[in-house]
Amino acid sequence: MLIDTHAHLASQQLCDDLPAVIKRADEAGVTRIISIGTDLEDSQQNIKIAEQFDQVYATVGIHPTSVHEITEDDWLQQIRTWLEHPKVLAIGEIGLDYFHPPRDGSSPTAWQELQKKFFIAQLDLAAELQLPVVIHQRDKNGESECRDDLLKVISDYQGRVQAVFHCFIGTLQQAQPFLDQGHLVSFTGIATFSSAKELQSCTAQIPQGQFMVETDAPYLSPTPFRGKRCEPAYTRHTAEHIAAARGISLEQLASFTSQTAEKFFALPEI
Numbered sequence: 001m002l003i004d005t006h007a008h009l010a011s012q013q014l015c016d017d018l019p020a021v022i023k024r025a026d027e028a029g030v031t032r033i034i035s036i037g038t039d040l041e042d043s044q045q046n047i048k049i050a051e052q053f054d055q056v057y058a059t060v061g062i063h064p065t066s067v068h069e070i071t072e073d074d075w076l077q078q079i080r081t082w083l084e085h086p087k088v089l090a091i092g093e094i095g096l097d098y099f100h101p102p103r104d105g106s107s108p109t110a111w112q113e114l115q116k117k118f119f120i121a122q123l124d125l126a127a128e129l130q131l132p133v134v135i136h137q138r139d140k141n142g143e144s145e146c147r148d149d150l151l152k153v154i155s156d157y158q159g160r161v162q163a164v165f166h167c168f169i170g171t172l173q174q175a176q177p178f179l180d181q182g183h184l185v186s187f188t189g190i191a192t193f194s195s196a197k198e199l200q201s202c203t204a205q206i207p208q209g210q211f212m213v214e215t216d217a218p219y220l221s222p223t224p225f226r227g228k229r230c231e232p233a234y235t236r237h238t239a240e241h242i243a244a245a246r247g248i249s250l251e252q253l254a255s256f257t258s259q260t261a262e263k264f265f266a267l268p269e270i
């Protein structure tokens, strides 16, 4: 019924416990999980997990805060090869992160340029292979430079690449320029936090077909598990919260968000 469109099943905090994690997801009605890659090793791990579990699919890509670790000249070729795997559905997560200080000891400008280089190379590959992308974007608190830069970069791909802006935490007005270009957003457990009033008005108003639900497990547990390890089963709590805000049933929300995810990731309908 529900699809967790963004979890990190290869993460240390989940990977030792996967059969139980996936069973609990199933029991909660979270029948499919997209496990998201963040670097070369993690992407490969995700493919192995997708091979092991029918209900798990994978994405592969280099996260903006991992770009400095990539020393292999053929990193993009490796990603290209993995994208031929039948259970690899998208490139991600990729994007820009101006929140964390430069991880390679360089200047903020050089660090942002390095991130853009990796982002653009992966967007070019997505355009060439006609695959969707999963985007990470994070500004310093109270700033919008990262979002503005991201909009500039992604605008060059309008009509050629469709993206989901994962863990969206802004207002509907802030989402609008991306939605207008045909992209989607997805919501995590942050949407259940009582402090997230602006985000909740976004989740209540955004038209169906333009958003999906996710956990970002093992991070960002929804209420009532806030602060604890997150797992895909909790997609249900976030979905229930959003359904209540929209005045519809969980089943209705599950039905159209799953259709949106099936279309975006070209998942087989079940």
Ligand SMILES: [Zn+2]
Pocket (backbone or CB within 6 Å): 006, 008, 036, 093, 216
């Ligand atoms: Zn993530």
